[in-house]
Amino acid sequence: MIMVDWETRPASAADVEAAAELRAVVLREDLERLGRYDERRVRQRLRDGFAPAHTRVIEVAGEFAGCVALRPAEDGHWLEHFYLAPHLQGSGIGTAVLRGLLERCDREGATVRLNVLQGSPARRLYERHGFTLEAEDPVDVFMVRAPASAVRDA
Numbered sequence: 001m002i003m004v005d006w007e008t009r010p011a012s013a014a015d016v017e018a019a020a021e022l023r024a025v026v027l028r029e030d031l032e033r034l035g036r037y038d039e040r041r042v043r044q045r046l047r048d049g050f051a052p053a054h055t056r057v058i059e060v061a062g063e064f065a066g067c068v069a070l071r072p073a074e075d076g077h078w079l080e081h082f083y084l085a086p087h088l089q090g091s092g093i094g095t096a097v098l099r100g101l102l103e104r105c106d107r108e109g110a111t112v113r114l115n116v117l118q119g120s121p122a123r124r125l126y127e128r129h130g131f132t133l134e135a136e137d138p139v140d141v142f143m144v145r146a147p148a149s150a151v152r153d154a
Contacts, residue, residue: 006093011055011067018064019055019081020046026083030117034139046081055081058097060088070101076111082122098129106148115140 011019020043031037051069058066066084070077079101084094105112114131116123118141131143 006058006060006065006096008056008058008068008097011050011052011057011069013052015052015055015057015064015067016047016050019050019057019067019083020044022064022066022083022085023081025086027117030120033119034117036139049080056097058084058093060085060093066093066097068097068101070105070112073113076113077105079112079114082114094125095128098125102129102145102148105145109147111147112145113142115142117141 023046024039024042027042028037031042049069051071054071055067055069057064058068065088066082068082069080071080079098082094082098084097088094102112112131113134114126116126118136118139120141123141123143126143126145129145130148131145133141134144135142
């Protein structure tokens, strides 16, 4: 694994199109396999749910390389729009970004939920970080992770 120099910054409204395009690239294979790929809808769903206030942009060498959102919910947070450029997947960036977000949620005592497409390799990343199956349907797998302190105390 080659560690790449990266950083995150707060997202702005100007990041929405780069994020929408990355979503289309990253999800295409899984969505096609599931018979759900739609060229317009895959981008529009990100545009519709993009909240810069809850989103971080991942940059490598000053260039947009990914994004992740942690949206507040009644009982914790939803991890959403977590996309990393394909050529950077497996570099350790996604793991480091996820670990940082989860450490913050653990300090807050917050439960984290997410959904991932059926058959997505990303599910293994989430399972390694303590997410477990909550529910699933033919397209999505819904996962949940209790804060680490609650896991230790259980």
